[in-house]
Amino acid sequence: MAEFIRFDRISKFYGPLCVVENLDLGIDKGEFVSLLGPSGSGKTTLLMMLAGFEQPTSGNILLDGTAINAVPTHKRDMGVVFQSYALFPHMSVGDNIAFPLQMRGIGKAEIGERVKRALDMVQMSALVDRRPSQLSGGQQQRVALARALVFEPRVVLMDEPLGALDKQLREQMQLDIRDLHRRLGLTIVFVTHDQSEALTMSDRVAVFNKGKIEQIGTPRQVYDEPATRFVAEFIGETNLVEGVVEAVQGQEATVRLPSGAQIVSAVSGTVASGQPVFLSIRPERVDLSETRGEARNVLETEVTDSVYQGDHLRVQLQNATHPLIAKLGRRSREFPPGTKVFAAFSAGDCRVIAP
Amino acid sequence: MPMKIAKATFATLTILFLVAPLIAILPLAFTSSVILTYPIPSWSLRWFEELFFADAWRRAIVNSLIIGTGTTLLATVLGTAASLGLRNRLIFFRGTIRTLFLLPMVVPAVVLGVGMQVLLAGFGLTNSYLGVIIAHTVVAVPFVIVSVTGALAGIDERVELAAQSLGAAPITVFRRVTLPLAMPGVLSGAVLAFATSLDEVVLTLFVAGPNQRTLARQMFSSIRENISPAIAAAAFLFIAATIAIGLVVVLSRSMLAKRR
Numbered sequence: 001m002a003e004f005i006r007f008d009r010i011s012k013f014y015g016p017l018c019v020v021e022n023l024d025l026g027i028d029k030g031e032f033v034s035l036l037g038p039s040g041s042g043k044t045t046l047l048m049m050l051a052g053f054e055q056p057t058s059g060n061i062l063l064d065g066t067a068i069n070a071v072p073t074h075k076r077d078m079g080v081v082f083q084s085y086a087l088f089p090h091m092s093v094g095d096n097i098a099f100p101l102q103m104r105g106i107g108k109a110e111i112g113e114r115v116k117r118a119l120d121m122v123q124m125s126a127l128v129d130r131r132p133s134q135l136s137g138g139q140q141q142r143v144a145l146a147r148a149l150v151f152e153p154r155v156v157l158m159d160e161p162l163g164a165l166d167k168q169l170r171e172q173m174q175l176d177i178r179d180l181h182r183r184l185g186l187t188i189v190f191v192t193h194d195q196s197e198a199l200t201m202s203d204r205v206a207v208f209n210k211g212k213i214e215q216i217g218t219p220r221q222v223y224d225e226p227a228t229r230f231v232a233e234f235i236g237e238t239n240l241v242e243g244v245v246e247a248v249q250g251q252e253a254t255v256r257l258p259s260g261a262q263i264v265s266a267v268s269g270t271v272a273s274g275q276p277v278f279l280s281i282r283p284e285r286v287d288l289s290e291t292r293g294e295a296r297n298v299l300e301t302e303v304t305d306s307v308y309q310g311d312h313l314r315v316q317l318q319n320a321t322h323p324l325i326a327k328l329g330r331r332s333r334e335f336p337p338g339t340k341v342f343a344a345f346s347a348g349d350c351r352v353i354a355p
Numbered sequence: 356m357p358m359k360i361a362k363a364t365f366a367t368l369t370i371l372f373l374v375a376p377l378i379a380i381l382p383l384a385f386t387s388s389v390i391l392t393y394p395i396p397s398w399s400l401r402w403f404e405e406l407f408f409a410d411a412w413r414r415a416i417v418n419s420l421i422i423g424t425g426t427t428l429l430a431t432v433l434g435t436a437a438s439l440g441l442r443n444r445l446i447f448f449r450g451t452i453r454t455l456f457l458l459p460m461v462v463p464a465v466v467l468g469v470g471m472q473v474l475l476a477g478f479g480l481t482n483s484y485l486g487v488i489i490a491h492t493v494v495a496v497p498f499v500i501v502s503v504t505g506a507l508a509g510i511d512e513r514v515e516l517a518a519q520s521l522g523a524a525p526i527t528v529f530r531r532v533t534l535p536l537a538m539p540g541v542l543s544g545a546v547l548a549f550a551t552s553l554d555e556v557v558l559t560l561f562v563a564g565p566n567q568r569t570l571a572r573q574m575f576s577s578i579r580e581n582i583s584p585a586i587a588a589a590a591f592l593f594i595a596a597t598i599a600i601g602l603v604v605v606l607s608r609s610m611l612a613k614r615r
Binding site for chain 1 (some may be wrong): 508511513514516517518519520521522523524525531532536593
């Protein structure tokens, strides 16, 4: 796959405030990339620059090898979907979807045909004559989606498009958009602050923090192999434990915890002996047992609380020096508070992260 | 309960106080007498006849329509353009500029009138239709700005961004999205501009010549010269026009509300 979009050392300042800092990012044709981060991390600004609504203070944006900084929005050929839908309130659903086709001077008959197909695609054919104000939020977002896709744009940009929908509808739309992406081979740049949404939908996730990309990779990579403390904490839930590196062996390191326990863990990035680091241990990777067992890493802990949460059992543990959370499958046995248990996990289920 | 009665009484008295002048003048439009006083001997439409057929009154009505139309066009275009310009967040002293635009609303008309006469005389525009239209436009523009700015503020900026991203050049965005969405505000601004022009006396006294006597000006002078009930008939005409205008504004507002 050829690189299709390239952000080349992009910076954006609002006065003295740096919103995006010297950022590089490449996106392939047909790829679904999520820009994930807390609000104010620069992800939306980056999208707005790609759409042409904002100009980078420095750096170049390339589309298919050509710099597009000077190309005005209306000539960029990108479909944008906003969180607020941004439908034209004075036009019917059909006219909204016909708008980009009219802008391209397409004949009436073909416009009618393509509007119909776009409406079918998002299952909105029955409501073609309605005004946007007569539609529910989910319906409006489907129309906005159809409008952004009907002219077969080179890239589709989505700025938190599902943020205003309720949970069930959001999850349905996530699957619908993912399905459209696969069927039509779209290149999609998707901004969200919802990590599960990013993991569900994307080929790759770029995790933003303070105007920089902390890590970019497949959902599996950013979840299982967080490169930084921020990524480990922002995506999913994790146990962060301080420790000091004792020895490094290839892709693994031995870390001594304050309690004296030694943990062998996979490494993100490079660490050296004697370096203070964090260990990230995902709660669902922790096994509990009353016997020590064979596992490589074992911590002696005591159960302080145990909460049944339907699909899993959430157990709070206390080691000599730090707390630990374990999420157990619902088939697991109960662990009443006060039980002494061994928390076990393999070297691949935790990560050494340089602070 | 006594509180309720007190409130109702007070409200009724206030309304009476406000419309008392209308109650005083309007019945006289239908008098058959030649002087503008009560009692009314018998009912007649003779003063409306006078209004539409006597030369001075007919000309005044035509003048009011000419000047009102000219003012409406000029003030609506200028006021809409100003409102659009004031949307731009990058403008320095935006608040100050907006205040300056609205200044003619609060500056005493006499002061404006004197200034206007001196200024227009310099360009040889006193005693001309254009001069009166310009003078009226100055006081009408603020009404258009207030009305259009309100309508523009209700437009989600992202709707315009979306239009751009869908391939609309800036001028097309304006024509197909911004203007249609602001139209109720523009319309009610235009109506207010027309009403302002129709009603304006002070500036007209300063800048208009004998050929530009408007209806309001004609009423003003004829009440001193001869107190004919034609004035009451003219007043009736004014009220009817004002109510019609008010209805247009209300309708366009509800149009705007329905769209959202």
